[in-house]
Amino acid sequence: MRTEICDRLGIEFPIFAFTHCRDVAAAVSNAGGIGVLGAVGFTAEQLEVELSWLDEHVHGVYGVDLVIPSKYEGKGIDGLNPEELEAKLAELVPQGHRDFAEKILADHGVPKLPAEEHHNQLLGWTATTVAPQIEVILRHPKAKLVANALGTPPAEVISQIQDSGRLIGALCGSVKHALNHKNAGLDFVVCQGTEGGGHTGEVSSLVLWPQVIDAVGDLPVLAAGGIGNGRQIAAALAMGAAGAWTGSVWLTVEEANVPPAQMQSYIDATSNDTVRSRAWTGKPARMLKNDWTEAWEQPENPSPLPMPLQMMVALDGVKRGHRYPEAAKDVNFNPVGQVVGMLNKVERSADVVARLINEYVESCERLNKLNGA
Template identity: 45%
Template sequence: METELSRQLGIEHAIFGFTPFPEVAAAITRAGGFGVLGAVRYTAPDDLARDLDRLHEHADGKPYGLDVVMPAKKVEGVTEADVEAMIPEEHRGFVRELLDRHGVPELAEGEASGWRITGWMEEVARSQLDVAFDYPVKLLANALGSPPADVIARAHDHGVLVAALAGSARHARRHAEAGIDVVVAQGYEAGGHTGEIGSMVLVPEVVEAVAPLPVLAAGGIGSGEQVAAGLALGAQGVWLGSLWLTTEEADLHSEALTAKLLAAGSGDTVRSRALTGKPARQLRTAWTDAWDDPAGPGTLPMPLQGLLVAEAVSRIQKYEVGELLGTPVGQIVGRMTSERSVQAVVDDLTRGFERAVTRVNRIAGRSAT
């Protein structure tokens, strides 16, 4: 499964896997794909360095990437404490009441919230980049708009390709004008922050909008048939995030959450602002229902919502409170029905792709060898 982009990166299959777990990223790379480590959960540069060490060590010398969350616009001198102070008391009360109603225990005295969104803040993302450029990262992706110009320049100085996610042709054109190298066209079906245009419509629109820049198809891809569909739409590869969450190498630190993912159908997700303040697809839970309820106070804008709910999400995850327990995941969750190794997933994708190509050849009346 070779495209210009896969050849440029020196990978066997044009399959890009986004994951917060270094072991998963390394396994995707070892299987011939391109593992991309999500950096948003790292607050301390040392933690990121430790996991990049782990990724590098297990990548067998094959290429990998890093995904940061960096706003293009810098807000000067704003600290986490400044942002905390902007959260209304009504919303803090709503969180307390919601947790009480579901009997969610408190964290222990002095116990840190494990779930952080501070990776969203530019200063944190920049400290991550200082670490990243010490590693032979081949691609730097940004999940939140184009990275700032100096970051793009710095990546290019290091010979690192820069990718950015886009939910519309307009966003994609803005990325192209900013000088990025690869656009990830992420459709409505995708987990995490996503727009309202379905992958079937979005991918070819973005391909046309930024040609000749390479585009990766993201959103709704979890089988080789879907890989073939994304490539038929003009993409030079596919970008998958959700599918790895239930691999054997992943560690969600919660058997209850893994069980929920394995049981969920494609209709069990919702695009909600409950987690970060921007619409992000995630499992639908009593938590998202409460925030999306018009009778409630509603969500706050990013980054306030993320700071507001960080401790609550940690508590829900730690105590595995079933009806509130969720995670960002795409509609493809309906296909995640068993725990498999990353290698088995990649094998399934490449075999399914071959089957689909054979199928469309038959429909086109071609015999292919």
């Protein structure tokens, strides 16, 4: 299973685990893959705490995932610090959208946050707010990989990361986006089919992976979207992928910082229970369908705003869902891919890595028998 990108990163297996939980990231890195911590929900100060913890608990290396959209409301506003940009963008959010979001939460009995738990509205959804996060990453030598979740990173960010000796890549959901990444000089591409959790395009993994692999030539492609077992990893590598980028499978592991009620929602869900919706972030993202996503689809209700304005509306709901998961079970933010239908038990992260490897080996042995080897 070892590929060239393993050698470049010094990891044993090309299994990349995107997660918002540092415990999961550490467990996967220590099991021979590489954990990739999603940074979008952290301030720079919080990210410093998370990466310092990972430095202490990861034996090898880990990665960090940022969100710098190629297009977003407010792009091009220069000269503002993150607080000033948040205030400027907040002026663009109609009060009617905030009132509607509050009504959904109130109708479902989700309590408001205590006054002392004030939170930022914007977080890391713009180049301005991501800049302090990058400064933090560069202070941590074990953070050897950076990925951008939405679009090609700005040229100055690419240079900054590569000049530090780190690899930088980005996710894509089309051949066009993959070629943009290659032309920008990125070190790898994460090719995610529509089955994946979070922001996706409309083309399925089985169709998209080989198209992107052929289009970008020798640029390493990490296959993403719907990977939950080693058979799927074997299929991706057989198509020419350099590794597997996984995400949803880590939502139902023991180490995941997922409240029991929310985890049970994932375990109970089928692959038919997901939907691509703009209701939380403003861009199409796959998640569990629930009362929140349905409410924003009704023609008589407000339509989701562009990124990052919709998240500025919805973030209070995200925070309240984390604090009161039982009350928010029908309106919680549950980003997950169609592979959720395969996630029917809780496993340890290291055991998931071992299972993926064993299933991969079994798949290769099956093919060898078919080929008379």
